[in-house]
C-alpha cells in the first residue's frame with residue numbers, strides 16, 4: 001500500500017464535502033419546496049414550519065451518505081416507509097420530491113458525477129416510499 005493511499009474508500013459524505021454541505025443541501029431542498037409552486041403537492045403534506053423536517057432529513061442524510069449516524073442515534077431505526085405511511089405518496093409526489101432534490105443537488109454545487117449517482121439512490125428510496133396507486 002502506498003503511504004498516502006486512504007485506508008478506507010471515500011464515502012459520498014466525504015465527496016460531498018462533509019457536514020456543512022449536507023446542511024446546505026437540506027436547506028436548499030426545503031427552501032425550494034417552500035418557494036416553488038411546482039412542489040406545492042408535497043409542501044402541503046409537511047407541517048407549516050419546516051424546521052423539524054429540515055433537522056430530521058439532515059440527520060438522516062448524514063448517516064445515509066456514510067457520515068455519522070445522527071438520526072439512528074436519536075430516533076432508532078429509520079423505518080422510512082412506515083414513517084411515510086400517513087402521507088399519500090403516489091408517482092406524482094415521488095417525482096416532485098425527486099425534482100426538488102435534483103435541483104437542490106445542482107444548486108449546492110455537488111460534483112456532477114456524484115449528483116448522478118446520488119439521484120439513482122434517491123430515486124430507489126423515493127420509489128419505495130410510494131404507498132398509493134397512480
Ligand code: HEM
Pocket residue numbers: 042045046047052053056057060075080083084087089093094097122125126127129130
Ligand atoms: C417520495 C416522496 C416523499 C414525500 C412526499 C415525503 C414527505 C415527507 C413528509 C410529509 C414528512 C414529515 C415531515 C415532518 O414530520 O416534519 C417526511 C419525513 C421524512 N422524510 Fe420524507 N418524503 C418523501 C421521500 C423521502 C425520501 C426519498 C427520503 C430519504 C432519502 C425521506 C426522508 C425523510 C425523513 C428522514 C423524514 C423524517 C421521519 C421522521 O422521523 O418522522 N423522504 N417526508
